[in-house]
Amino acid sequence: MKLEKCITVDNINQNLLNVKYAVRGPILERALQIERELVKGVPKPFKYVVRANIGDCHALGQKPITFIRQVLALAACPQLMSSPDVPEDVKKRVQNILDDCTKSSVGSYSPSAGLTLVRKHAAAYLTARDGVPASYEDIYLGSGASDLIKAVLTMFVKDADGKPPAVMIPIPQYPLFSGTLSELGLRQANYYLDEEHNWALQVSELERSWQQASVDSHVRALVIINPGNPTGQVLTQENIEEIIKFAYDHDLFLMADEVYQENIISKPFHSFKKVMHEMGPPYSGMELASFVTCSKGWAAECGLRAGWAELVRLQRDVAAAFSTARAVLQCPTVLGQCAVDCTVKPPSPGEASYPQFCAERRDIHRVLAERAATAYNTFNSIPGYSCNPIDGSMFAFPRVEIPENAQRAALEQGISPDEFYCLRLLEETGVCVVPGSGFGQKPGTFHFRTTILHSREEFQHMMDSIRHFHLQFLRQYS
Amino acid sequence: MKLEKCITVDNINQNLLNVKYAVRGPILERALQIERELVKGVPKPFKYVVRANIGDCHALGQKPITFIRQVLALAACPQLMSSPDVPEDVKKRVQNILDDCTKSSVGSYSPSAGLTLVRKHAAAYLTARDGVPASYEDIYLGSGASDLIKAVLTMFVKDADGKPPAVMIPIPQYPLFSGTLSELGLRQANYYLDEEHNWALQVSELERSWQQASVDSHVRALVIINPGNPTGQVLTQENIEEIIKFAYDHDLFLMADEVYQENIISKPFHSFKKVMHEMGPPYSGMELASFVTCSKGWAAECGLRAGWAELVRLQRDVAAAFSTARAVLQCPTVLGQCAVDCTVKPPSPGEASYPQFCAERRDIHRVLAERAATAYNTFNSIPGYSCNPIDGSMFAFPRVEIPENAQRAALEQGISPDEFYCLRLLEETGVCVVPGSGFGQKPGTFHFRTTILHSREEFQHMMDSIRHFHLQFLRQYS
Numbered sequence: 029m030k031l032e033k034c035i036t037v038d039n040i041n042q043n044l045l046n047v048k049y050a051v052r053g054p055i056l057e058r059a060l061q062i063e064r065e066l067v068k069g070v071p072k073p074f075k076y077v078v079r080a081n082i083g084d085c086h087a088l089g090q091k092p093i094t095f096i097r098q099v100l101a102l103a104a105c106p107q108l109m110s111s112p113d114v115p116e117d118v119k120k121r122v123q124n125i126l127d128d129c130t131k132s133s134v135g136s137y138s139p140s141a142g143l144t145l146v147r148k149h150a151a152a153y154l155t156a157r158d159g160v161p162a163s164y165e166d167i168y169l170g171s172g173a174s175d176l177i178k179a180v181l182t183m184f185v186k187d188a189d190g191k192p193p194a195v196m197i198p199i200p201q202y203p204l205f206s207g208t209l210s211e212l213g214l215r216q217a218n219y220y221l222d223e224e225h226n227w228a229l230q231v232s233e234l235e236r237s238w239q240q241a242s243v244d245s246h247v248r249a250l251v252i253i254n255p256g257n258p259t260g261q262v263l264t265q266e267n268i269e270e271i272i273k274f275a276y277d278h279d280l281f282l283m284a285d286e287v288y289q290e291n292i293i294s295k296p297f298h299s300f301k302k303v304m305h306e307m308g309p310p311y312s313g314m315e316l317a318s319f320v321t322c323s324k325g326w327a328a329e330c331g332l333r334a335g336w337a338e339l340v341r342l343q344r345d346v347a348a349a350f351s352t353a354r355a356v357l358q359c360p361t362v363l364g365q366c367a368v369d370c371t372v373k374p375p376s377p378g379e380a381s382y383p384q385f386c387a388e389r390r391d392i393h394r395v396l397a398e399r400a401a402t403a404y405n406t407f408n409s410i411p412g413y414s415c416n417p418i419d420g421s422m423f424a425f426p427r428v429e430i431p432e433n434a435q436r437a438a439l440e441q442g443i444s445p446d447e448f449y450c451l452r453l454l455e456e457t458g459v460c461v462v463p464g465s466g467f468g469q470k471p472g473t474f475h476f477r478t479t480i481l482h483s484r485e486e487f488q489h490m491m492d493s494i495r496h497f498h499l500q501f502l503r504q505y506s
Numbered sequence: 507m508k509l510e511k512c513i514t515v516d517n518i519n520q521n522l523l524n525v526k527y528a529v530r531g532p533i534l535e536r537a538l539q540i541e542r543e544l545v546k547g548v549p550k551p552f553k554y555v556v557r558a559n560i561g562d563c564h565a566l567g568q569k570p571i572t573f574i575r576q577v578l579a580l581a582a583c584p585q586l587m588s589s590p591d592v593p594e595d596v597k598k599r600v601q602n603i604l605d606d607c608t609k610s611s612v613g614s615y616s617p618s619a620g621l622t623l624v625r626k627h628a629a630a631y632l633t634a635r636d637g638v639p640a641s642y643e644d645i646y647l648g649s650g651a652s653d654l655i656k657a658v659l660t661m662f663v664k665d666a667d668g669k670p671p672a673v674m675i676p677i678p679q680y681p682l683f684s685g686t687l688s689e690l691g692l693r694q695a696n697y698y699l700d701e702e703h704n705w706a707l708q709v710s711e712l713e714r715s716w717q718q719a720s721v722d723s724h725v726r727a728l729v730i731i732n733p734g735n736p737t738g739q740v741l742t743q744e745n746i747e748e749i750i751k752f753a754y755d756h757d758l759f760l761m762a763d764e765v766y767q768e769n770i771i772s773k774p775f776h777s778f779k780k781v782m783h784e785m786g787p788p789y790s791g792m793e794l795a796s797f798v799t800c801s802k803g804w805a806a807e808c809g810l811r812a813g814w815a816e817l818v819r820l821q822r823d824v825a826a827a828f829s830t831a832r833a834v835l836q837c838p839t840v841l842g843q844c845a846v847d848c849t850v851k852p853p854s855p856g857e858a859s860y861p862q863f864c865a866e867r868r869d870i871h872r873v874l875a876e877r878a879a880t881a882y883n884t885f886n887s888i889p890g891y892s893c894n895p896i897d898g899s900m901f902a903f904p905r906v907e908i909p910e911n912a913q914r915a916a917l918e919q920g921i922s923p924d925e926f927y928c929l930r931l932l933e934e935t936g937v938c939v940v941p942g943s944g945f946g947q948k949p950g951t952f953h954f955r956t957t958i959l960h961s962r963e964e965f966q967h968m969m970d971s972i973r974h975f976h977l978q979f980l981r982q983y984s
Contacts, residue, residue, distance in 0.1 A: 030757075031757050032821075033793060033819075033820075033821045033824070034726070034727070034757055034758065034759035034792075034793050035661055035662075035759055035793065035820065035821060035824045036821055036823075036824065037821065037823045037824065037827070039664075039726075040661050040824055040827060041660055041661050041662065041663040041664065042664075042665065043663065044660070044661065044827040044828070044830075044831050045827050047827070047830050047831045047834060048830070049830055049833045049834045052618060052833040082615065084608065084614050084615045085613070086608070086609055086611035086613040086614045087608035087609050087611070087614040087615065088609075089609065092611055092613050094585075097582050097583040097585070098583055098585075100578075100579075100582035100583065100841070101578075101579040101580070101582045101583035101586055102579070104575050104578035104579045104582060104841075105575040105576055105578065105579035107572075107575070107576075107591065108579055108586065108589065108591060108592075110591075111586065111589060111591070113585065113586060113588075113589070114586075129809070130562065130564070130565035131564055131565050131566075131567065133564035133565070133570055133809065134809050134810070135563070135564040135570050135806060135807040135808060135809045135810060136562050136564045136565040136808060136809050137560065137562045137565065137808045137809055138809060140530060171649045171653075171811065171835070171838075171839065172835065172836060174834070174835045174836060175649075175835060178835065182519055182522070182689070183513055183518050183519050183522065184513075184519065185519040185521065186517075186519065186520075187520065188666045203834070204834055204835075207830075207831075207834035208834060211660070211831055211834070213665075248512070248517075249512070279508075279509050279512055280512065281512035281513055314512075315511060315512050315513065328613060329613040330613060330614060330615045330836070331607070331611065331612050331613045331614050331615055331616060331837070331839070331840035331841075332612070332613060332839055332840065332841065333649065333836070333837070333838065333839040333840075334839075341511075342511075342513065343510075343511045343513060343514055343515065345514075345515045346511070346513045346514065346515065346518055349515070349518060349522040349523050349525070350522070352522075352525050352526070352527055352685075353522050353525045353685075353689055355527045355530040356525060356527045356652070356681070356682055356685035356686060356689070357649070357650065357652045357653060357656065357682075358650060358652060358808070358811070359809070359811070360649075360811065361649065361809070361810055361811040361812075361839045361841070361842055362809035362810065362811075363578070363582075363809075363810065363839070363841050363842075364839055364841075
């Protein structure tokens with residue numbers, strides 16, 4: 029019999045059917061629909077949709093850093109080098125980058141791992157950050173950190189023989205991890221962060237998770253997200269030491285998602301690289317993948333798709349296989365690489381761009397700290413809400429008590445109570461946040477993730493809308 | 507026993523060890539080494555390395571299109587909108603694109619499939635190209651066409667049950683295909699192009715290949731590269747019709763790599779989409795993936811990583827699964843998307859940029875035609891060489907007779923005769939081309955691929971070097 033279609037839900041790669049990505053999931057779909065309805069004049073109890081579903085910094089109101097944008101413009105169009113509107117240090121920076129591009133064009137392919145100049149600057153940045161020498165040969169640029177995280181996870185895929193491989197990830201987690209594990213057919217071994225202790229990472233829980241997964245899986249890697257996404261905690265040095273020891277004892281490859289390392293609010297950031305080094309042997313000899321990005325921090329250039337990773341102490345042949353697989357897709361975007369160069373080597377004192385750069389960066393950090401405080405205070409003042417301090421990242425992940433009547437109503441609609449809550453919030457206030465189930469949460473608890481980078485007015489409007497909605501919701505369902 | 511490393515060649519995803527990518531393989535490694543030796547003053551029988559290994563247009567000397575670069579610059583840095591050096595139509599174009607970016611920033615994420623504006627322009631481009639309506643919802647932007655080809659191939663990955671899936675690809679092929687099939691663990695079913703008939707695609711050979719592969723595989727898809735890479739042929743309408751019928755009869759998903767459709771030298775390009783449409787039912791109802799890029803053609807912006815695909819008539823749930831998997835990696839670079847906008851909607855008559863754009867594009871086409879003629883004439887004048895006409899693409903893929911003594915010498919070194927030949931060519935002349943074995947070739951035949959976009963002087967130097975080298979090589983080994 030002739031097939032209707034060559035690819036059907038029955039014969040497509042079944043892993044793809046398991047991929048979920050709540051950040052761009054049904055809630056966002058509905059939000060976009062509502063935006064279209066508003067344009068058409070459909071009456072709503074609100075004037076506009078507040079998108080708080082995704083850490084899309086510029087979309088939320090964070091301003092691009094002028095220095096980065098000037099570098100990008102001149103790198104793309106060196107004819108504009110004569111422009112009097114662009115400072116000399118920008119022109120010098122662009123010239124240095126173009127000197128490393130074949131025939132001085134950002135339209136030429138770069139080496140697969142990235143321009144050598146940019147990799148060297150990234151290594152210098154890490155060396156300064158950690159006080160530990162870094163080698164540019166360990167630096168790999170990518171189309172966002174996500175691209176590199178997927179590439180590293182791909183190394184753990186295995187044939188059918190033997191125990192299926194698993195990767196430990198935190199719950200709550202950023203769904204890039206669950207989504208990518210699903211696509212690659214890798215098992216997900218959950219370890220729960222301790223909400224009662226500011227989302228602390230307890231080694232006893234790592235041990236429990238590992239034991240449970242090891243019954244029928246081979247646990248290969250341990251993912252740590254620090255600062256936490258969606259949870260906003262920042263790990264202490266002592267905690268990182270415990271985690272490293274745990275990984276060492278269980279032969280786990282450490283994947284440190286450190287993309288929010290420049291979004292620090294109230295606690296110092298310690299890199300896994302530095303802590304490993306300070307612990308000395310055998311820990312200082314362990315493999316490590318650390319992920320960094322231009323999409324977050326003060327650069328916040330999500331749309332450029334520019335991230336990078338440091339992969340240290342890989343077996344030589346493993347590094348070669350990793351590099352060859354990357355080479356098949358040629359190289360990451362060269363304009364994105366220019367942005368990496370700006371973030372790892374920002375303007376320095378004495379350069380013409382320095383004062384403006386400092387002012388812009390200071391402003392970004394100030395806004396982040398203010399919003400984090402507002403979110404923390406507001407959420408903890410709403411009955412039935414609780415929210416841990418936001419020490420880093422750009423998210424709040426408050427816990428919400430959902431009345432049993434509302435839970436039943438959700439069940440009747442075939443959705444989870446937190447989805448029900450977030451959909452109602454969207455329909456009644458226009459505020460678009462992501463249900464906790466999209467990140468994972470302890471059974472019986474309910475949360476949502478909201479970004480906190482909005483302008484003060486918009487953020488206050490959002491906080492007020494949530495409070496008002498929740499009180500009404502309680503009245504309706506209690 | 508404590509493992510030395512968490513990831514080793516024994517426990518890494520074994521598929522990764524099978525990935526080969528000759529275009530950036532050992533020959534390039536050696537070429538880069540030689541370049542460093544030249545800098546150090548190591549004496550060589552040549553002054554510089556001629557890189558002809560990769561279709562890296564700007565690196566070879568093709569000039570960027572001014573219009574594209576001006577659009578990129580202003581999109582990155584709208585402050586420069588007031589620059590008197592940039593024509594009004596560029597400013598208007600940029601404003602339209604920024605209006606479609608959230609908060610007018612290219613630093614905001616776009617929808618996963620790309621900016622709606624750009625997708626609509628791409629659909630309009632296809633509609634005009636084929637005289638067949640295209641829908642923007644079928645357009646997916648990516649980080650180069652390679653990214654999208656990999657994403658489509660991922661749909662064919664399958665669990666261990668049943669016959670393993672296979673994909674038919676031409677031989678010679680572009681090693682993105684073999685490399686990606688290896689990584690994904692998909693079987694490669696080779697069909698040979700008919701070198702004796704200008705690299706024609708014979709349906710009898712498709713049939714043979716399908717029959718052979720079907721013994722122990724489930725052949726899911728058929729890849730066509732048109733214009734051919736590395737082979738440079740352009741398929742006739744009749745041939746495309748036969749191929750479509752073949753795919754229909756065997757329930758094969760058609761993947762048309764049409765990235766060289768703007769690199770047309772002497773024969774008209776027919777898209778699979780248009781031919782399918784003209785054939786009418788049932789063929790006009792078939793699924794199809796067609797791949798397009800900004801990296802080739804007159805734009806030639808390899809470094810931007812901007813490609814796109816049209817996926818038509820996918821089952822609704824299949825399209826949804828494809829989209830969700832794409833969403834996990836957020837979106838392709840927005841600056842790359844700006845370049846897509848420029849290529850699918852170039853300046854039109856009456857716009858200020860139009861005359862310069864036309865002049866630049868004309869020049870690019872002229873160079874391509876001249877080099878193709880030079881390559882064809884030169885290669886066919888060298889004893890032991892033969893080269894089919896180059897009707898499209900930017901490559902020549904001459905066949906070279908390698909004396910038996912040289913074949914034996916290669917065998918002694920444990921490399922293939924064509925690798926031996928290309929390495930000797932590199933060492934003696936500095937010319938870096940890619941051995942035919944990197945693309946696949948009929949057993950017992952030897953080829954190499956060279957790009958043809960160099961400046962006239964450099965290209966003539968390369969042709970002369972190859973001729974001189976070959977005659978010496980023949981004297982040495984005959």
